[in-house]
Amino acid sequence: MNLMESIRLAFESIRANKLRSFLTMLGIIIGISSVITITTIGTSLRATISNTMSDLGGTNYLYGYVNAVIPDDVDYDTWEYPEMDESDFLSYQEIVDAKEAFADKIKAIILSWSMGEGTVTGTNYTSKVSVTGSTEGWLDSYSLDLIAGREISDRDCAEEKATALVSDLFVKYALNGENPLGKEIEVSLGNGSVLKLHIVGVYKYDVQRFGTASSKTPEKDLTTPLIIPVTYAMEYADNSWGSSGFDYLEFLSAEGVNPSELAAEITKYFDSVKYGEAGKFQLECFDLASQLGIIDTVLNVVTVAIAIIAAISLVVGGVGVMNIMLVSVVERTKEIGIRKALGAKNRNVHLQFLTEAVVICLIGGVIGILIGILNGFLLAKVAGALVESYASDIGSMLSMTVRPSMTAIVISVIFSMLIGILFGSYPAKRAARMSPIDALRYE
Amino acid sequence: MDKKVIIDMKQIVKRYYENQPNELEILHGIDLQVYEGEFVSIVGESGSGKSTLMNMIGALDRPTEGSYILDGEDMEKIPDAKLSEIRNRKIGFVFQSFCLIPRTSAVRNVEVPLMYAGVPRKARRERAMELLDMVGMTDRASHKPNELSGGQNQRVAIARAMVNDPAIILADEPTGALDSKTGHVVMDIFHKLHREQHKTIVLITHSPELAKETERIVTIKDGCIVSDRRNGGEQS
Numbered sequence: 001m002n003l004m005e006s007i008r009l010a011f012e013s014i015r016a017n018k019l020r021s022f023l024t025m026l027g028i029i030i031g032i033s034s035v036i037t038i039t040t041i042g043t044s045l046r047a048t049i050s051n052t053m054s055d056l057g058g059t060n061y062l063y064g065y066v067n068a069v070i071p072d073d074v075d076y077d078t079w080e081y082p083e084m085d086e087s088d089f090l091s092y093q094e095i096v097d098a099k100e101a102f103a104d105k106i107k108a109i110i111l112s113w114s115m116g117e118g119t120v121t122g123t124n125y126t127s128k129v130s131v132t133g134s135t136e137g138w139l140d141s142y143s144l145d146l147i148a149g150r151e152i153s154d155r156d157c158a159e160e161k162a163t164a165l166v167s168d169l170f171v172k173y174a175l176n177g178e179n180p181l182g183k184e185i186e187v188s189l190g191n192g193s194v195l196k197l198h199i200v201g202v203y204k205y206d207v208q209r210f211g212t213a214s215s216k217t218p219e220k221d222l223t224t225p226l227i228i229p230v231t232y233a234m235e236y237a238d239n240s241w242g243s244s245g246f247d248y249l250e251f252l253s254a255e256g257v258n259p260s261e262l263a264a265e266i267t268k269y270f271d272s273v274k275y276g277e278a279g280k281f282q283l284e285c286f287d288l289a290s291q292l293g294i295i296d297t298v299l300n301v302v303t304v305a306i307a308i309i310a311a312i313s314l315v316v317g318g319v320g321v322m323n324i325m326l327v328s329v330v331e332r333t334k335e336i337g338i339r340k341a342l343g344a345k346n347r348n349v350h351l352q353f354l355t356e357a358v359v360i361c362l363i364g365g366v367i368g369i370l371i372g373i374l375n376g377f378l379l380a381k382v383a384g385a386l387v388e389s390y391a392s393d394i395g396s397m398l399s400m401t402v403r404p405s406m407t408a409i410v411i412s413v414i415f416s417m418l419i420g421i422l423f424g425s426y427p428a429k430r431a432a433r434m435s436p437i438d439a440l441r442y443e
Numbered sequence: 444m445d446k447k448v449i450i451d452m453k454q455i456v457k458r459y460y461e462n463q464p465n466e467l468e469i470l471h472g473i474d475l476q477v478y479e480g481e482f483v484s485i486v487g488e489s490g491s492g493k494s495t496l497m498n499m500i501g502a503l504d505r506p507t508e509g510s511y512i513l514d515g516e517d518m519e520k521i522p523d524a525k526l527s528e529i530r531n532r533k534i535g536f537v538f539q540s541f542c543l544i545p546r547t548s549a550v551r552n553v554e555v556p557l558m559y560a561g562v563p564r565k566a567r568r569e570r571a572m573e574l575l576d577m578v579g580m581t582d583r584a585s586h587k588p589n590e591l592s593g594g595q596n597q598r599v600a601i602a603r604a605m606v607n608d609p610a611i612i613l614a615d616e617p618t619g620a621l622d623s624k625t626g627h628v629v630m631d632i633f634h635k636l637h638r639e640q641h642k643t644i645v646l647i648t649h650s651p652e653l654a655k656e657t658e659r660i661v662t663i664k665d666g667c668i669v670s671d672r673r674n675g676g677e678q679s
Binding site: 005012013016017334335337338339340341342343344345346348436437440443 | 498501503504524527528530531532536538540542543544545546547551555556558559560603607
């Protein structure tokens with residue numbers, strides 16, 4: 001009489017009392033399936049958000065903006081946000097210096113200088129573009145793929161070259177699909193000026209990255225970004241708002257660099273070379289990885305909190321198991337008596353009833369896990385569909401990832417076993433302690 | 444008589460609620476020897492103490508006083524935890540109400556004592572089928588107790604009692620729940636076991652009629668043996 005034997009007996013007994021066994025399991029099934037549903041939704045949301053975020057730049061992405069330093073002993077009644085002087089903006093040269101200073105830690109500093117919308121009249125079609133001055137790394141910061149040629153290089157910027165990086169859609173419609181590399185185009189800007197640019201590269205346009213237009217806009221009417229060297233843009237821009245510097249930078253850190261440490265170092269660097277230790281301004285720097293970490297932590301806490309509430313229902317289910325097992329022990333008093341008369345030891349009877357409780361809980365647990373995964377899957381799909389229908393822009397950016405939490409599954413299996421042991425012990429003990437004479441006489 | 448003594452009881456006393464105001468003495472010093480191969484009946488009216496005596500013989504309970512040696516095992520020296528082992532190996536119970544495990548097939552019921560004896564599954568099944576064949580129940584092996592008649596159930600129960608080849612068969616009113624015809628069928632099996640396999644059988648009954656079928660009749664009344672006589676001729 002070993003464990004295998006007890007498991008066999010347990011299945012025999014469960015089969016013999018199908019309805020009652022199912023009702024006993026129900027509590028466990030509901031408990032486990034709600035825990036799994038919730039954790040599946042939680043982990044799916046986290047996976048989705050982190051996927052989306054890393055699509056948007058990845059964990060090596062940082063950004064910084066010039067912000068006023070709030071004094072330690074600030075009195076908000078009198079403190080006013082200081083005006084930014086021209087000198088408080090970062091000049092192109094200062095940024096190039098910074099990149100050199102961080103040569104081994106920063107892969108790219110991406111600047112952006114918008115020149116507004118422009119049009120390019122091709123042979124038989126006029127395409128709309130949004131002209132932006134930028135730097136090497138622009139493609140990476142948007143996770144875009146280069147199809148042909150090269151992107152705008154730092155050398156283009158240093159030499160203020162009239163080069164342009166255009167989208168494949170632009171090539172298709174404005175240039176009739178001709179080989180664009182080396183081609184000269186004329187871009188008419190809103191203020192009447194015309195830029196003459198040489199195309200040096202083509203990138204693959206990704207509607208999800210620039211999804212500001214309604215998704216119903218026909219492809220050929222989309223306004224696609226046209227990138228030129230930032231210095232060239234600054235030179236020719238209609239500088240109506242008066243600044244010739246930057247207050248917002250994006251960074252791509254080099255491989256193997258801790259982004260949150262780098263963020264602090266960058267701030268410190270600009271403190272020392274530009275703003276001074278106690279200056280009015282500072283380049284505040286953030287990294288996507290840490291920000292993701294915060295979202296992750298919050299979601300984690302919420303998931304765990306709800307899962308704990310669901311786990312309480314498991315305990316209720318466990319009490320149900322104990323209840324039924326107690327009834328079962330009384331109902332099977334005679335059987336216990338017979339078994340004892342025929343040679344069952346107390347521990348044989350104990351093991352038999354305990355195994356039965358554990359097996360019931362385990363079966364309930366497995367069914368619960370399957371239902372939970374299914375629920376989580378459906379709910380995540382519904383959530384994805386809802387987002388898509390109400391906010392098509394975001395919807396297209398969020399591709400819902402459904403991922404059941406393996407940890408939750410493993411814990412659930414162990415937990416349902418523990419419930420079986422915990423709530424099966426007392427009934428099993430009662431069964432084992434029965435006197436064979438009394439049990440035999442029981443009708 | 445040089446036959447081996449299977450049941451050797453000396454001055455067995457059983458008291459309930461010992462040292463309490465409602466102390467109750469059921470057996471007042473029973474002396475009983477049963478020899479190997481005997482077919483003995485213990486007869487007594489209800490309340491005579493025969494059930495209590497049966498519990499003692501069957502190692503379901505311990506005497507308050509006196510010594511009991513079952514097939515060479517001094518029961519006094521057997522710890523509580525080992526009593527179930529003694530029952531398993533030495534005693535084959537046959538009960539009035541059959542006491543088969545419901546919702547379990549006949550063959551599985553016969554296997555139960557073998558399971559607790561630690562016999563492997565395959566050997567168990569073979570042995571159980573052998574015994575079912577002996578009582579003529581082979582074709583009903585997979586039937587559950589509620590699908591069998593009383594007589595059939597009792598035959599399964601006898602197969603179960605025999606399965607571990609016990610020292611004694613202890614039958615408690617085995618025909619009590621059966622009509623006279625099936626009762627005879629069951630009694631015939633006992634006679635056959637006795638005759639052909641020389642099994643030691645102890646039959647507990649309130650019916651003098653049934654007792655007459657056995658070799659030796661022990662009559663118990665108010666917790667004492669009042670007569671113990673050989674039966675002239677075995678009825679068969």
